[in-house]
Amino acid sequence: MEKDKDEMEREHMEFERKGQEPTERSRAGQEQAEQQKEQQKEQQREQEQPTDGVNEKIADASRTIFSYCMGKTSNRMEAEDLCQDILCELVRSSENIRDSKAFYGFMWAVAGNVYKQWCRKRARQQTCELTEDIASEESVLDRVLACGEDSDIYLLRRELALLSKKYRQAVILYYIHRKSCSEIAQSLSVSESRVKYLLFKSRKILKEGMSMERRLGELSYNPKDLAPMYLGSGPNRFWEFMQSKIRQNILDACYQDALTQEQISLETGIPLPYMDSEIIALVEKGILLKEGPRYRANIIILTAECTEEITRNSAPYHGKIADAMAEYLETKLPAFRQIGFTGADFTDNTLRWQMMTFLIRKIQGFSGAEDSGEAPLTVWGDRAYLWLEEQANTMGKGMFNFSAAESSQGDWVYFVDYLPAPRGSHKDFYGNRYLTNVICDIARGNCGDFSRYDLESVAELIRKGYVLKEKDTYAAAMPLFTKTQYAAACQLAHDFVEEKMGETLCELNRIFVSTLKEHTPRHLQNQVPGIASAGRFSNAGCIPCRLLIDRKVLNTDWNPMELPTIQIELNE
Numbered sequence: 001m002e003k004d005k006d007e008m009e010r011e012h013m014e015f016e017r018k019g020q021e022p023t024e025r026s027r028a029g030q031e032q033a034e035q036q037k038e039q040q041k042e043q044q045r046e047q048e049q050p051t052d053g054v055n056e057k058i059a060d061a062s063r064t065i066f067s068y069c070m071g072k073t074s075n076r077m078e079a080e081d082l083c084q085d086i087l088c089e090l091v092r093s094s095e096n097i098r099d100s101k102a103f104y105g106f107m108w109a110v111a112g113n114v115y116k117q118w119c120r121k122r123a124r125q126q127t128c129e130l131t132e133d134i135a136s137e138e139s140v141l142d143r144v145l146a147c148g149e150d151s152d153i154y155l156l157r158r159e160l161a162l163l164s165k166k167y168r169q170a171v172i173l174y175y176i177h178r179k180s181c182s183e184i185a186q187s188l189s190v191s192e193s194r195v196k197y198l199l200f201k202s203r204k205i206l207k208e209g210m211s212m213e214r215r216l217g218e219l220s221y222n223p224k225d226l227a228p229m230y231l232g233s234g235p236n237r238f239w240e241f242m243q244s245k246i247r248q249n250i251l252d253a254c255y256q257d258a259l260t261q262e263q264i265s266l267e268t269g270i271p272l273p274y275m276d277s278e279i280i281a282l283v284e285k286g287i288l289l290k291e292g293p294r295y296r297a298n299i300i301i302l303t304a305e306c307t308e309e310i311t312r313n314s315a316p317y318h319g320k321i322a323d324a325m326a327e328y329l330e331t332k333l334p335a336f337r338q339i340g341f342t343g344a345d346f347t348d349n350t351l352r353w354q355m356m357t358f359l360i361r362k363i364q365g366f367s368g369a370e371d372s373g374e375a376p377l378t379v380w381g382d383r384a385y386l387w388l389e390e391q392a393n394t395m396g397k398g399m400f401n402f403s404a405a406e407s408s409q410g411d412w413v414y415f416v417d418y419l420p421a422p423r424g425s426h427k428d429f430y431g432n433r434y435l436t437n438v439i440c441d442i443a444r445g446n447c448g449d450f451s452r453y454d455l456e457s458v459a460e461l462i463r464k465g466y467v468l469k470e471k472d473t474y475a476a477a478m479p480l481f482t483k484t485q486y487a488a489a490c491q492l493a494h495d496f497v498e499e500k501m502g503e504t505l506c507e508l509n510r511i512f513v514s515t516l517k518e519h520t521p522r523h524l525q526n527q528v529p530g531i532a533s534a535g536r537f538s539n540a541g542c543i544p545c546r547l548l549i550d551r552k553v554l555n556t557d558w559n560p561m562e563l564p565t566i567q568i569e570l571n572e
Contacts, residue, residue, distance in 0.1 A: 055091075055094065057103050057107075058087065058090050058091060058094065058107075061104075061107060062083070062087060065083050065086050065087065065107075065111060066079065066080075066083045068083075068111060069082040069083040069086070069115075072115055081118075082114070082115065082118050085114050085118060086110065086111045086114045086115075089110050089113075089114050090107060090110055093106075093110060155209075156206065158209075159205070159206045159209040160206070161265065161271035161272060161273070162209065162262045162265055162266070162271075162272060163202065163205065163206070163272065164261055164262070164272065165272070165273075165276050166198060167198055167201060167202040167205065168202075168272070168273065169188060170184060170188070170195055170198040170199055170202060171199065171202045171206075173187060173188075174195075174199055181195045181196055181199075215266070216266055216267075216269045217253065217266060217267035217268065217269070219249050219252065219253055219267055219268045219269065220266075220267070220268055220269025220270075221269065223245060223248075223249045223268070224248065224249060224252050224390055225245065225248070225390070226242075226248040226249075226251075226252065226301065226388040226389065226390055227388065227389045227390075228241075228242035228243070228386075228388060229302075229386070229387050229388065229389050229534065230384055230385070230386060231375070231384060231385045231530075231533075231534040231537075232375050232378070232382050232383055232384020232385060232386075233375075233382045233383050233384060234382060234384075234404075235380075235382070235430075235431065236384075236403075236430075237380045238378070238380070238384070238386050241281075241285065242287075242388065244278065246268075246270060246274070246275065246278050247278050247281070247282055248388060249268050249270075250264055250268060250270075250275065250278060250279060250282065250288070250295075251282070251287065251288065251297045251299070251301065251388065252297075252301060252388075253267040253268050254267075254288070254294075254295050254296055254297055255297040255301050255521065256521055257296075258291055258294035258295060258296040259294055259295060259296075260293050260294055260295075261275065261276075261279065261293075261295070264279075264295065279295065283295075284379070285378075285379045286298060286378070286379050287299055287386070296521075296523065297521075297524075298524070299386050299387050299388065299524070299527070300387040300388075300516070300520055300524050300527050300528070300531050301387065301388045301389075301390070302387060302388070302389040302390065302516070302531070302535075303390050303519060304390040305519070306515065306516060306519040307389070307390070309515050309519075310511065310512055310515045310516070310535070310539060311539070311543070313511045313515060314508055314511050314512070314539055314540075314543075317504050317507060317508050317511075317540075318543050318544050318547065319544075319547065320504050321363075321501060321504055321505075321508075321540055321544040322544040322545075322547040322548055322551075324496075324500050324501050324504070325356070325359060325544055325545070325548055325553075326548060326551070326553050327500070328355070328359060328493075328496050328500070329352045329355055329356065329548075329553060329554075332355065332492060332496065333348065333351060333352065333355065335492060336351060336354075336355050336489065336492060337351065339481075339485050339488045339489055339492075340485065341479050341480060341481045341482070341485045341486075341489070342479060342480035342481075343478065343479030343480060343562075343567075344479070346479065346559070346562050347559050347562065349554070349555045349557075349558075349559070349564070350558075350559055350562040350563075350564045352553070352554055353418075353554060353564035353565055354479055354564065354565070354567060355493070356416075356545060356548075356554065357414070357416040357565050357567070358489050358490060358492070358493040359493045359496070359497070359541075360400065360402075360416065360537065360541035360542070360545065361402065361416075361490075361493075362490070362493040362494050362497045363497055363501070363505065363536055363537070363540050363541045364402075364533065364534070364536050364537040364540075364541060365533070366497060366498075366501075366502070366505045366509075366536065366540075375530060376527075376530075385527070385530040385531055385533075385534055387527075387531050387534075399418065399419055399420060399538070399542040399543075399545065399546060400416050400417060400418060400419065400537070400538075400541070400542050400545075401415070401416070401417040401419065401426060402415065402416050402417075402537065403415045403417075403426035403430055404426075405426070405429045405430060405432075405433075405436045406433075406436065407433070407436045407437045407440040408433065408437050409437075409440065409571055410571035411436075411440040411443070411444075411568060411569065411570050411571050412568070412569045412571075413429060413436055413439060413440065413566065413567075413568050414566065414567050414568075414569065415429075415565065415566050416565045416566075417565065418556070418564075418565055420556075421556040421558075423465070423558050423563055423564055423565065428464065428466075434457075435457060435461075438450075438454060438457050438458065438461065439461060439466060439467070439476060439568070440568065440570070442458070442461075442467055442474045442475070442476050443476045443480050443568050443570060444570065447473065447474050458474060462474075465477060465560070465563065466478070466563070466566075468561060476568060477561060477562060477563045478562075478563040478566040478567055478568060479567045479568070480567070480568050480570060481567060481568065481569050481570065482569075482570055482572060483569060483570070483571065483572070486567075486569040504540075505536065505540055508536065508539060508540050509532055509533075509536065512532045512535050512536070512539060513528055513529060513532045516528050516531065516532060516535075
């Protein structure tokens with residue numbers, strides 16, 4: 001019992017000793033913390049006076065820092081941003097300056113570090129501000145050569161050129177013309193919230209586009225020259241409408257595939273601001289189809305590759321057609337003279353050429369080929385087949401032009417222009433009803449009522465060889481047919497084509513149709529038979545005729561008093 005009591009006393013004393021030790025340690029820690037606080041206060045008091053001096057030096061140096069930033073950046077806005085970053089960093093770091101005499105060395109060290117960080121950040125962003133220098137008159141090519149293809153200014157210009165009209169207008173008004181959103185809304189007749197959306201969407205499109213690699217298509221550096229072709233009732237307004245090379249290459253770009261405006265721009269290398277109105281015009285004329293945001297050509301394009309393939313596959317039949325033509329010219333010349341038209345006494349060479357014009361037209365309209373049906377109705381109100389044709393180096397290709405002009409009295413002047421050695425041209429009369437009336441009046445012998453102005457036109461027709469002057473009278477220099485005589489000449493050619501050339505023409509038509517279908521998009525397949533009928537004019541007419549010229553069956557040494565490829569059908 002006593003032993004237990006002694007042990008309890010020892011344990012109690014041990015407990016009291018252990019309880020005192022933590023208390024002593026805690027008191028010592030508090031004293032040390034108070035000493036540290038006193039030291040910090042003393043340091044702050046020592047630094048207060050130098051800090052005020054540093055702040056003054058920062059304020060005095062701000063102009064110098066801004067000049068430094070102007071030399072490191074491309075415009076004032078960027079310089080202001082960089083200067084602000086440097087000044088903020090100087091203020092934050094000013095407490096680290098122990099000696100005010102070392103301020104300027106410290107300042108330039110901070111400026112250099114901040115500029116390096118600014119450059120790295122700018123490189124990562126891959127963007128460029130829309131500033132006023134975008135409207136500079138300096139050419140894009142000059143800027144690209146100076147700055148390199150990957151320069152921000154080039155990328156931005158490229159993407160602006162690809163923006164659709166609604167976005168591009170908002171961007172230009174806001175960033176270049178400095179218009180407010182309310183002013184832009186009034187100018188574009190949209191709400192202010194719509195303007196803000198257009199600007200937001202534009203910035204997103206530009207940012208994404210500038211980070212993309214874009215490749216221009218072949219048409220951008222090697223545009224095609226496509227000839228507008230027409231077969232119909234006339235007048236041929238399609239030819240004039242399609243003289244624009246921009247329109248031609250827009251159609252070629254989206255011939256095989258439907259493309260967006262942006263894709264057409266990249267394929268042709270034409271900026272959208274120059275294409276907007278052209279695309280609208282093509283759509284309005286039904287020559288270009290709009291399928292949602294994409295566009296697709298609505299007429300056939302006969303490429304050089306397709307034409308050469310057709311000519312190559314048809315070559316074995318050209319000689320056969322030329323042989324049949326030669327037979328026609330030799331055996332039917334007497335029958336042609338016997339029709340009794342005015343000019344039946346012309347030289348044999350002139351009359352052979354006249355017979356050839358009838359024959360080529362009947363070959364083109366050969367009824368035994370695949371029926372192409374009625375020509376489609378164009379937006380101009382006439383029924384015609386429209387297509388574009390890339391010129392190929394093919395023998396006889398594009399050798400003839402066929403056209404007709406009607407007078408006020410219902411007379412017709414027919415032209416089959418031989419282009420390699422022209423002897424008269426439809427261009428002198430096409431769309432000129434007055435001059436057509438004058439030549440038809442001369443053909444009828446109605447010259448007594450000519451005014452002074454009429455006589456001036458007659459003098460021009462004499463100079464060009466359309467009219468001959470005999471004493472005080474005038475005579476047309478081409479054969480003159482009545483309606484009955486003209487029908488007889490057409491029937492003579494028609495019967496020969498059906499009897500002697502029908503089988504060969506059917507085979508040629510099959511080759512033309514099958515080859516053209518292989519080169520034509522699916523949505524234009526229904527136009528192939530009509531274009532094939534037009535193609536017979538050159539494939540089965542012009543090329544074999546070229547062979548006859550080479551064989552000397554036809555001669556281009558024209559009689560100067562006779563027009564070989566023009567005739568008039570009088571309405572009586």
